[in-house]
Amino acid sequence: MKKGKENEAQGALKRISGPVVTAVGLNAHMYDVVKVGNEELMGEVIKIQGENVIIQVYEDTAGIRPGEPVTNTGLSLAVELGPGLLTSIYDGIQRPLEVLVNKMGNFIERGVSAPGLSHEKKWEFVPTMKVGDVVKAGDILGTVQETNIVHKVMVPPRSKGGKIKKIAAGSFTVDETVCVLEDGTEIVMLQRWPVRVPRPVKQKLNPDIPLITGQRILDGLFPIAKGGTAAIPGPFGSGKTVTQQQLAKWSDAEIVVYIGCGERGNEMTEVLTEFPDLEDPKTGRPLMERTVLIANTSNMPVAAREASVYTGITIAEYFRDMGYDVSLMADSTSRWAEAMREISSRLEEMPGEEGYPAYLAARLSEFYERAGRVINLNETGGSVSVIGAVSPPGGDFSEPVTQNTLRIVKVFWALDAKLSQRRHFPAINWLNSYSLYLDALNEWYDREVSPEWNPLRAWAMGVLQKEAELQEIVQLVGSDALPDEEQVTIEVARMIREIFLQQNAYDPVDTYCSMTKQYDMMKAIKHYADLARTAQTVGATPQQVISIKSKNELVQIKFTKDYEPMLAKIQKDMEAEFDAMRAA
Amino acid sequence: MKEYRTVTQIAGPLVFVEKTEPVGYSELVNIVTADGTVKRGQVLDTSDEIVVIQVFETTAGIGRDSGIRFTGETIKMPVGKDMLGRILSGGGKPIDGGPEIVPEKRLEITGAAINPYARASPADFIQTGISTIDGTNTLVRGQKLPIFSSSGLPHNDVALQIARQAKVPGSTEEFAVVFAAMGITREEANYFMADFEKTGALERAVVFLNLADDPAVERIITPRLALTTAEYLAFELGYHVLVILTDMTNYCEALRQIGAAREEVPGRRGYPGYMYTDLASIYERAGIIKGTKGSVTQIPILTMPGDDITHPIPDLTGYITEGQIVVNRDLHRKGIYAPINVLPSLSRLMNLGIGKGHTREDHKKVSDQLYAAYAEGNDLRGLVAIVGKDALSERDRMFLEFADLFEDRFVRQGLYEDRSIEETLDLSWDLLSTLPEEQLVRIDRELIQKYHPKYRKKAQG
Numbered sequence A: 001m002k003k004g005k006e007n008e009a010q011g012a013l014k015r016i017s018g019p020v021v022t023a024v025g026l027n028a029h030m031y032d033v034v035k036v037g038n039e040e041l042m043g044e045v046i047k048i049q050g051e052n053v054i055i056q057v058y059e060d061t062a063g064i065r066p067g068e069p070v071t072n073t074g075l076s077l078a079v080e081l082g083p084g085l086l087t088s089i090y091d092g093i094q095r096p097l098e099v100l101v102n103k104m105g106n107f108i109e110r111g112v113s114a115p116g117l118s119h120e121k122k123w124e125f126v127p128t129m130k131v132g133d134v135v136k137a138g139d140i141l142g143t144v145q146e147t148n149i150v151h152k153v154m155v156p157p158r159s160k161g162g163k164i165k166k167i168a169a170g171s172f173t174v175d176e177t178v179c180v181l182e183d184g185t186e187i188v189m190l191q192r193w194p195v196r197v198p199r200p201v202k203q204k205l206n207p208d209i210p211l212i213t214g215q216r217i218l219d220g221l222f223p224i225a226k227g228g229t230a231a232i233p234g235p236f237g238s239g240k241t242v243t244q245q246q247l248a249k250w251s252d253a254e255i256v257v258y259i260g261c262g263e264r265g266n267e268m269t270e271v272l273t274e275f276p277d278l279e280d281p282k283t284g285r286p287l288m289e290r291t292v293l294i295a296n297t298s299n300m301p302v303a304a305r306e307a308s309v310y311t312g313i314t315i316a317e318y319f320r321d322m323g324y325d326v327s328l329m330a331d332s333t334s335r336w337a338e339a340m341r342e343i344s345s346r347l348e349e350m351p352g353e354e355g356y357p358a359y360l361a362a363r364l365s366e367f368y369e370r371a372g373r374v375i376n377l378n379e380t381g382g383s384v385s386v387i388g389a390v391s392p393p394g395g396d397f398s399e400p401v402t403q404n405t406l407r408i409v410k411v412f413w414a415l416d417a418k419l420s421q422r423r424h425f426p427a428i429n430w431l432n433s434y435s436l437y438l439d440a441l442n443e444w445y446d447r448e449v450s451p452e453w454n455p456l457r458a459w460a461m462g463v464l465q466k467e468a469e470l471q472e473i474v475q476l477v478g479s480d481a482l483p484d485e486e487q488v489t490i491e492v493a494r495m496i497r498e499i500f501l502q503q504n505a506y507d508p509v510d511t512y513c514s515m516t517k518q519y520d521m522m523k524a525i526k527h528y529a530d531l532a533r534t535a536q537t538v539g540a541t542p543q544q545v546i547s548i549k550s551k552n553e554l555v556q557i558k559f560t561k562d563y564e565p566m567l568a569k570i571q572k573d574m575e576a577e578f579d580a581m582r583a584a
Numbered sequence B: 001m002k003e004y005r006t007v008t009q010i011a012g013p014l015v016f017v018e019k020t021e022p023v024g025y026s027e028l029v030n031i032v033t034a035d036g037t038v039k040r041g042q043v044l045d046t047s048d049e050i051v052v053i054q055v056f057e058t059t060a061g062i063g064r065d066s067g068i069r070f071t072g073e074t075i076k077m078p079v080g081k082d083m084l085g086r087i088l089s090g091g092g093k094p095i096d097g098g099p100e101i102v103p104e105k106r107l108e109i110t111g112a113a114i115n116p117y118a119r120a121s122p123a124d125f126i127q128t129g130i131s132t133i134d135g136t137n138t139l140v141r142g143q144k145l146p147i148f149s150s151s152g153l154p155h156n157d158v159a160l161q162i163a164r165q166a167k168v169p170g171s172t173e174e175f176a177v178v179f180a181a182m183g184i185t186r187e188e189a190n191y192f193m194a195d196f197e198k199t200g201a202l203e204r205a206v207v208f209l210n211l212a213d214d215p216a217v218e219r220i221i222t223p224r225l226a227l228t229t230a231e232y233l234a235f236e237l238g239y240h241v242l243v244i245l246t247d248m249t250n251y252c253e254a255l256r257q258i259g260a261a262r263e264e265v266p267g268r269r270g271y272p273g274y275m276y277t278d279l280a281s282i283y284e285r286a287g288i289i290k291g292t293k294g295s296v297t298q299i300p301i302l303t304m305p306g307d308d309i310t311h312p313i314p315d316l317t318g319y320i321t322e323g324q325i326v327v328n329r330d331l332h333r334k335g336i337y338a339p340i341n342v343l344p345s346l347s348r349l350m351n352l353g354i355g356k357g358h359t360r361e362d363h364k365k366v367s368d369q370l371y372a373a374y375a376e377g378n379d380l381r382g383l384v385a386i387v388g389k390d391a392l393s394e395r396d397r398m399f400l401e402f403a404d405l406f407e408d409r410f411v412r413q414g415l416y417e418d419r420s421i422e423e424t425l426d427l428s429w430d431l432l433s434t435l436p437e438e439q440l441v442r443i444d445r446e447l448i449q450k451y452h453p454k455y456r457k458k459a460q461g
Ligand SMILES: Nc1ncnc2c1ncn2[C@@H]1O[C@H](COP(=O)(O)OP(=O)(O)OP(=O)(O)O)[C@@H](O)[C@H]1O
Pocket: A234, A235, A236, A237, A238, A239, A240, A241, A242, A243, A263, A391, A420, A425, A426, A427, A503, A504, A505, A506, B318, B319, B320, B346, B347, B348, B349
């Protein structure tokens, strides 16, 4: 891993302009990591122009002067991968924030480096391979119980592999050799991987299993597949972060990587304080045990913000390589794009649309391409699902980041300020959103939920669509002027919105809704609609069907944990009320 | 200290100097003009050929004959305990006729970012006595909650009422106030000062005044000086500090002016592309730190150009702050004070500071229900204008009336009316009880049976 002194080179600073500095006399290659100035701030080469080497610096450059030295490490920006990642919180360049607090106090000062993993901590390594076995790149050599998650120790992806000469159980630091191959190669648990390079896989598969999130509008109407990509654009305060946090909490991924990219400090603190106390609905263990956090908040250096997204996805890929389903949230990709813009403008590059660099679209698609459901080099199956928040200026989706993202991702959850203002949460607009995975996932819903689910979903979407059309008429003539049948459609649509679509992230029960419960709820609403329709054919007025009292109780199901008896009772009451109506 | 007379160019607030020894980025610079005045500036770009300085005062009087002294250090602010009760210029110099500040420390004004790991989650409910804030957009200690307003609206009254009435129920600690004015008129400033004096707040306040006729570029440092002071008071002396920054729109204009002078590629509507990051370096300086006693709560005020909430200034602010309180012209025209439109308003930290153990268990659901009902009623107003009241269903008419009632009783209150949270919540139930019970779909049955006036009366009777 270590490169020799011959690759090192020293140059001197010539110009400092914010996070971008120019050095001369430096032998450097693109994306080399360099140490800038007397304080050895970490930076990365981003442009070479004649003898000028242009560097983005991951720390504040105040006070740095021309003439100070610049040293090339000859390495590219890389993360440390191995046991110890889970439950950590890192900045954009994988410095553990907890370690930084211990080293420099409550505020992030510069010039302090800290490795991503503890190099002292010992882990209990249990081999799953034995002497004489032949291994190749990616193969799992053994395991370490990291949290409740089993960490698989793998042959590094670029290794040649070979026959195992020595391997044994024991207590090791990440730097100690756990396995020796016949050719003398020593394998340690630590892998360093350059963040801008995707980790290799054997094969990419088509996603056909949903990532179940416990959020009704997502699972029910616009599902994302495991290994899929989704974007949540929306104006400020519309619910991007809450939705992402809900996914981080309740999605049935095995590992969660949450990137706070250029957002608020308090939001990361909230995750840090909340996650250890929340239980994974599947394992019953604290959610923190399956989580890695990257926090490069808005007031931390922009160059490190640019890197944070790569740091996060590389960690996600690493867990995928072990055969896990990983979901990655990036909040917000717009801040990442803005970091690119800021650096690009300091480079005096020719700007593209709205000042963003011309390579914006390419960077976005490269990033989302790292998602996917795959067969790993070691033949295990794993996935990385990527969910990116987008923060369009003025809430206008026609801007470049939203548009370029929508060209790539398969699921679009369109947040709508109109809905959030009336506290309809999640404020996802059901008319504009879409999921291109629906067809691929139909079979799963048929098999795992009910053959009735897909038709039920189509029915609900139809009612909502119809409501939108009817609302246009209502706006002109009032609701009393609608035909009888349509007045009831409006009522059923309201029920779908208020009972099914609205979901309160802060209610202890409603925050997570199992697929079965989702199905039961929708079925109950449909049941009312059917009863209403029948009653109308035998002469009931809209007022009569709408005034059915028991249907108003359906909303209480959301807040009730063991809801089945309640649901059965409501159904029965509903039927009785309709019967009584007919009798009268 | 070496003095250079190698100014090559002066453009707007920028001075270009060549043939210097190595000068540090962000370094503080003193510029001595021919008549001996010293002006302060900061290095924006440094290289072995040319150094670009941004001058915080007017460049009038600066010429090629001016002397440039690089101080070798970044801008620092002297802070000390005796700052409370003092009035300083937007550049941090005492202007109240009092002595210089006796510095106990000199702190970097750019302020390093609080390590997210060191933060504690804000959770202490601040009662402002204003129903639209306490009831539906609750402020908590350590939050940054701006007021979005427009010219001609009483945002200053709202801010002052908050400063006057803010308290954490059950706690005796008072807030210290740091007030930073950027580009506001003398008259507005006097209005604030008079109120501070009247209520005795001045003794526990530090005031920074950059007024409309003070140099625009100085506004770049005014909020940073104020926040450095606030952090010192909070995290070193243990005060709970309420910071009022007004008017952030003027701050952003100054930022745009510098961007233009540097001939940068402008972002939306001519504001610099890095304005989000720059504003974040101000707004993020709020919060609570684990293991320390104090807190910094920020209430920035901004006026939305053309009442447009999508304008880059409110837009970027809203993306950084933890919600916003929106002051609305229509309500003001109707003669309602405090004219806060709850619909676009939001407090993101509300959930941490309300409910059982903080305010009352029904708070969250009541607030959600008020929103839903008011939003529905408000929408129907548009419809009524077209089809008339008669075309509405019974249900719709009830919501329409609710919206009027909500504005008249919940939103409307006196400038000096200090409602307790219980009063606000009980008032909410009074209003909600005008709707049929089955329309209260946001509230669970249990809470309805406990708090709905209908059941309460029964329980009492
Ligand atoms: N599912 C939900 N249930 C209940 N409340 C919600 C939900 N989603 C959002 N909210 C409310 O909306 C507020 C704003 O949401 P959030 O912070 O996620 O917005 P955002 O889109 O991330 O905004 P920004 O771009 O400024 O970060 C939350 O503080 C919360 O009060």
